[in-house]
Amino acid sequence: MNKFMKIAFEEAKKGIWAGHGGPFGSVIVKDGKIVSKGHNHVVVNNDPTCHGEIDAIRKACKKLKTFDLSGCEIYTTGFPCPMCFCAILWANIDKVYYGCNTTDTETIGFRDKAFEESIAKKKKSICQELDREECLKLYQDYNNIENKTNY
């Protein structure tokens, strides 16, 4: 077994036996060294966003004092859900190694695959535009701020 995946695996295992959440562990690696480890804490933290990948990303960013993880790789026991996959893109992580795929994850009762398939439909059914004109003024204000940090 790959040495970093092994650590992601152990991290996930620790989480499930402690009742923290699903069997999802992640390790972030830079230049061959571990930057952070994370696992799913949804149940224990009452935080639906605290998946293994996001837990590891937050910790890596805290450690490296940046929101930009360019040059990093992530090892994760299950293929990232759309939330985590986009978090990986926002963080500029270069490479994702995953163990189980989305169908495997569906088999143990998680909604990742359903979300992947239904997101386009849900975007139409549950979303409604409201006060765009006023919100555009906010965007304009932001755009006019000089020397801001773009990300």
Next chain:
Amino acid sequence: MNKFMKIAFEEAKKGIWAGHGGPFGSVIVKDGKIVSKGHNHVVVNNDPTCHGEIDAIRKACKKLKTFDLSGCEIYTTGFPCPMCFCAILWANIDKVYYGCNTTDTETIGFRDKAFEESIAKKKKSICQELDREECLKLYQDYNNIENKTNY
């Protein structure tokens, strides 16, 4: 202007003038009452996952002591990026009211639209399966745990 969107707007405004991040504020409402307010803290917190919606979701879950926000609505100044949209689905939020759309958000320099369009491509280019067989054992262990909290 809608009263909840107005509060999301003010929350975003506070954030941009404080240099916290982009012009994105969110309010979560249940039964006509505000549960939480959030805004983008990516830059100030060095947390690429701390978008306005996720900030508001975390706070609402903490307040209501649950990871399940069924019965809640979210008001947000910009259409949620794929990360936030999926976080909204994981949290079981029923309805999303948004001000600016994804094209508006692209205009002020954010990558939401690019991510929406390139996610399928990126999934192929940056992801690689690794040690699935071992990771499936982890899933099996999880599956065998009795009386666990499914979410």
